Amino acid sequence: MKFDNRLVLFNLRLFDSERGRLLHDRSVLVEGERIEAVEKGLAAQESGAFTPVDLGGLTLMPGxxxxxxxxxxxxxxxxxxxxxxxxxxxxxxxxxxxxxxxxxxxxxxxxxxxxxxxxxxxxxxxxxxxxxxxxxxxxxxxxxxxxxxxxxxxxxxxxxxxxxxxxxxxxxxxxxxxxxxxxxxxxxxxxxxxxxxxxxxxxxxxxxxxxxxxxxxxxxxxxxxxxxxxxxxxxxxxxxxxxxxxxxxxxxxxxxxxxxxxxxxxxxxxxxxxxxxxxxxxxDELWQTVESVLDERGPSILEPEPLRQVRRYIRTYRTDPYPPPKSAYRKKPxxxxxxxxxxxxxxxxxxxxxxxxxxxxxxxxxxxxxxxxxxxxxxxxxxxxxxxxxxxxxxxxxxxxxxxxxxLGMDDRIGTIRPGRIADMIAVEGNPLEDLGAVSKVRMVMKSGRFLKGAPGAKHFRIVSKWLRGRNSR
Ligand SMILES: [Zn+2]
CATH class of the missing domain: 3.20.20.140 (Metal-dependent hydrolases)
Structure with missing residues (x-):
C-alpha cells in the first residue's frame, strides 16, 4: 500500500547489521515505505522536504x-x-x-x-x-x-x-x-x-x-x-x-x-x-521470568482463558508433583x-x-x-x-x-538499514552491543515506513505521528 511520508530520523546511533558495529552521527531518510538514504551528519537541516524526527540519542536498528x-x-x-x-x-x-x-x-x-x-x-x-x-x-x-x-x-x-x-x-x-x-x-x-x-x-x-x-x-x-x-x-x-x-x-x-x-x-x-x-x-530461570511477566502484565497480553491455561501449565510442570501419574498423562499429553x-x-x-x-x-x-x-x-x-x-x-x-x-530469502528487502530497503526499523534505549538487554527497551517501532509504536523521548514524534495518521487516512 503506497502512502506519502517523508521523514528524516536524526540524533541517533545506527546499528550496522552487516558488520555488527554502531555508527555515529547518521541520519536516515524515509520516503513512503522505503529507506531513501542514510547520510552522515544532520541531514535534517538540509532536507526541507523531510519532516525531522529527533530520536533523542536512541539506537536505531533494523526491525x-x-x-x-x-x-x-x-x-x-x-x-x-x-x-x-x-x-x-x-x-x-x-x-x-x-x-x-x-x-x-x-x-x-x-x-x-x-x-x-x-x-x-x-x-x-x-x-x-x-x-x-x-x-x-x-x-x-x-x-x-x-x-x-x-x-x-x-x-x-x-x-x-x-x-x-x-x-x-x-x-x-x-x-x-x-x-x-x-x-x-x-x-x-x-x-x-x-x-x-x-x-x-x-x-x-x-x-x-x-x-x-x-x-x-x-x-x-x-x-x-x-x-x-x-x-x-x-x-x-x-x-x-x-x-x-x-x-x-x-x-x-x-x-x-x-x-x-x-x-x-x-x-x-x-x-x-x-x-x-x-x-x-x-x-527455573525461565519459569521465573514467565511467572513474573504474568504477574506484571498477564491480563494485558493474554485473554482470561489463555491466562488461566498458561498458569495451569506452569502449575503442572513446576508446582504439582512431576512427573504426574501415568493415569493423568494418558488422558492429557x-x-x-x-x-x-x-x-x-x-x-x-x-x-x-x-x-x-x-x-x-x-x-x-x-x-x-x-x-x-x-x-x-x-x-x-x-x-x-x-x-x-x-x-x-x-x-x-x-x-x-x-x-x-x-x-528467509528476504535480505534484499529487510534486515538492514540501507537505501532501497523497506523501512522496518526500531529504536532501543542504550547500547545493545554492550548490553543485549537494551533490545528489550524498544521505544519506537516503524514498519514499512509507518510508526506502530512511539518514541517518548523524541521531540517531534507525536506531531509527526499525528500528521502521518492524518495523511494515511486520506
Ligand atoms: Zn514450533
Missing amino acids: LIDTHVHITMPFMHEMTPRAFFAVGRQIERNARACIEAGITTVRDTGGFPGRLSSLISAIDSNDIPGPRIIRCNSCITAPGGCPDWVPLFPRFIKAFLGGQYAERVGSPEEAARQTGEMIRQGAQWIKVYCQHRSWLLGGGDLPVLDPGTFRAVMDTARGSGRKVCCHISRLEDLEYAMSMGVDTFEHNPLDEIADHAAVEFAARGMAINPTLACLDAGS CFDLALIARGFPHALANVGRVLHAGGRIGIGTDSGGLPSALFGVFYAEELKRLRLAGLTPAQVLMLATSGNASI
Missing part, C-alpha cells in the same frame, strides 16, 4: 525478525469452549505483542490457514498493529506422527479455526495434494515434521514421512518455488531431513550434531533455528521435561558446532508453540541463550536482523 512462531496457536492443549471463543482476540494480541517487542517480521511455522489469512489482511489494512507474516499454513506430518500433543480437530472445529494445525498424509499422492493446497492458500514456505521419538511422557517411537512421501512434499514445494522447513529433535531426524534437502531445521538436536553432519549441513547452505529458549523449558532438560546442554553446544563448521544459525522463538512461550517475551530469552552458546552481542544482533533476513 527484529523471528523465524519461528505460531501466531494463530494460543492454545495447543486445551480447546475448551471458552478458549474457542477467545481465539480471534488472542491472535490479535499475539500480533500486537510482536510489535511492542520490536519484531517486525515473523515466519509462522504452522497454524490455521484461514485465521492466518484474516490476520494478515487486518494487519495489511492497518486495522491492527502486527508484524509482516511469512506463512507456512498447516504443517505436514505422518499419520500418528509428531506433533503428537496437538489433536486432529473434528470438522466443525476445523471450520471455525480455519483449518488444521497439522495435516496428516500417508502417501505421496496425499502429500502432493496437501502441500499444493497449502500453497494455494498462500503458503510461502512448507513446514514438515520429522521426529522419530516423542517428547511426551510415555510417547515412545513415532512414525515419520517415508522417503517417497517426504520426496513428494519436497517436489511439490520446489515445483512452486517454495522452501521447506523441518521440525527435528535428534541427530537421526536431522540426517534424514538433510538427505531430503530441506532448507531450514527447526529446533536443535537434543543429542550431539556429529562433525560430518555439521560439515555437510554447512556445505549445503542449510540453516538451523535452534529455539534454545523453547528447549530450555525446564529451567504431558511433555517429558527431564528428557528435554538432559538434552539442553547438547543443544547449546550444537550452536557452536554449526557455526564452527560454517553453518547458518537463525533466531526463532517458538512463541505460541508452548503455552509458556509468550509473544514478545521469548525473543529476549532466545538472545540471552545464544550468548550462553558463546556468541557476542554483535553476532547475536546480526543474526536477529540481517542473518534472519537472509535465511
Whole structure:
C-alpha cells in the first residue's frame, strides 16, 4: 500500500547489521515505505522536504525478525469452549505483542490457514498493529506422527479455526495434494515434521514421512518455488531431513550434531533455528521470568482463558508433583521435561558446532508453540541463550536482523538499514552491543515506513505521528 511520508530520523546511533558495529552521527531518510538514504551528519537541516524526527540519542536498528512462531496457536492443549471463543482476540494480541517487542517480521511455522489469512489482511489494512507474516499454513506430518500433543480437530472445529494445525498424509499422492493446497492458500514456505521419538511422557517411537512421501512434499514445494522447513529433535531426524534437502531445521538436536553432519549441513547452505529458549523449558530461570511477566502484565497480553491455561501449565510442570501419574498423562499429553532438560546442554553446544563448521544459525522463538512461550517475551530469552552458546552481542544482533533476513530469502528487502530497503526499523534505549538487554527497551517501532509504536523521548514524534495518521487516512 503506497502512502506519502517523508521523514528524516536524526540524533541517533545506527546499528550496522552487516558488520555488527554502531555508527555515529547518521541520519536516515524515509520516503513512503522505503529507506531513501542514510547520510552522515544532520541531514535534517538540509532536507526541507523531510519532516525531522529527533530520536533523542536512541539506537536505531533494523526491525527484529523471528523465524519461528505460531501466531494463530494460543492454545495447543486445551480447546475448551471458552478458549474457542477467545481465539480471534488472542491472535490479535499475539500480533500486537510482536510489535511492542520490536519484531517486525515473523515466519509462522504452522497454524490455521484461514485465521492466518484474516490476520494478515487486518494487519495489511492497518486495522491492527502486527508484524509482516511469512506463512507456512498447516504443517505436514505422518499419520500418528509428531506433533503428537496437538489433536486432529473434528470438522466443525476445523471450520471455525480455519483449518488444521497439522495435516496428516500417508502417501505421496496425499502429500502432493496437501502441500499444493497449502500453497494455494498462500503458503510461502512448507513446514514438515520429522521426529522419530516423542517428547511426551510415555510417547515412545513415532512414525515419520517415508522417503517417497517426504520426496513428494519436497517436489511439490520446489515445483512452486517454495522452501521447506523441518521440525527435528535428534541427530537421526536431522540426517534424514538433510538427505531430503530441506532448507531450514527447526529446533536443535537434543543429542550431539556429529562433525560430518555439521560439515555437510554447512556445505549445503542449510540453516538451523535452534529455539534454545523453547528447549530450555525446564529451567527455573525461565519459569521465573514467565511467572513474573504474568504477574506484571498477564491480563494485558493474554485473554482470561489463555491466562488461566498458561498458569495451569506452569502449575503442572513446576508446582504439582512431576512427573504426574501415568493415569493423568494418558488422558492429557504431558511433555517429558527431564528428557528435554538432559538434552539442553547438547543443544547449546550444537550452536557452536554449526557455526564452527560454517553453518547458518537463525533466531526463532517458538512463541505460541508452548503455552509458556509468550509473544514478545521469548525473543529476549532466545538472545540471552545464544550468548550462553558463546556468541557476542554483535553476532547475536546480526543474526536477529540481517542473518534472519537472509535465511528467509528476504535480505534484499529487510534486515538492514540501507537505501532501497523497506523501512522496518526500531529504536532501543542504550547500547545493545554492550548490553543485549537494551533490545528489550524498544521505544519506537516503524514498519514499512509507518510508526506502530512511539518514541517518548523524541521531540517531534507525536506531531509527526499525528500528521502521518492524518495523511494515511486520506
Ligand atoms: Zn514450533
